[in-house]
Amino acid sequence: MKKSFKSLLIAGIFLAFPLFTLAQNPPHPNGGGGPGGGNTPVGGGAPIGGGLIIMMVLGLGYGARKVFDARNKMME
DSSP states (O other), rough: HEEEEEEHHHHHHHHHHHHHOOOOOOOOOOGOOSSSSOOOOOTTOOEEEEEEEHHHHHHHHHHHHHHHHHHHHHHH
């Protein structure tokens, strides 16, 4: 009985904890001013094209390696 009450109390504390904790609001994008002015996104408007191409090439290489390994395993 003591063990189940203790477990229930700990579970209740963990379930109630988010009700009493509050986070701050996120900052306004670009601080409301600064270089370039306007309302730019939080990331600063950086292009993602180069990173996207790199990730696609890496995914293609990973898939090709998996196919190569599967064919070699099937040949054995």
